[in-house]
Amino acid sequence: xxxxxxxxxxxxxxxxxxxxxxxxxxxxxxxxxxxxxxxxxxxxxxxxxxxxxxxxxxxxxxxxxxxxxxxxxxxxxxxxxxxx
Numbered sequence: 001x002x003x004x005x006x007x008x009x010x011x012x013x014x015x016x017x018x019x020x021x022x023x024x025x026x027x028x029x030x031x032x033x034x035x036x037x038x039x040x041x042x043x044x045x046x047x048x049x050x051x052x053x054x055x056x057x058x059x060x061x062x063x064x065x066x067x068x069x070x071x072x073x074x075x076x077x078x079x080x081x082x083x084x
Contacts, residue, residue: 008074015068022061029053 003011029037029050037053039045 002077003070003074005075005078008071008078011067011071012075013071015064015066015071018060018064018068022057022064026054026057029057 030043032038032050033041035041037047037050039047
């Protein structure tokens with residue numbers, strides 16, 4: 001499969017964006033002081049809210065990395081084709 005330069009860069013940028021956004025989200029979730037993520041504010045008793053959002057984050061990170069990897073492979077493929 002051949003990807004255009006524009007598509008390859010978009011997929012790569014999407015992967016980077018996902019990493020930045022979702023790691024920031026996890027940091028904020030961990031620092032939650034409003035009582036939604038943890039019972040009584042201590043980190044020993046996570047709530048269902050925490051587990052659901054952690055699952056969403058992990059899934060989004062995995063998909064973002066996969067999409068970014070496809071974009072990077074597309075960019076490398078373009079470089080190899082132009083080098084020939």
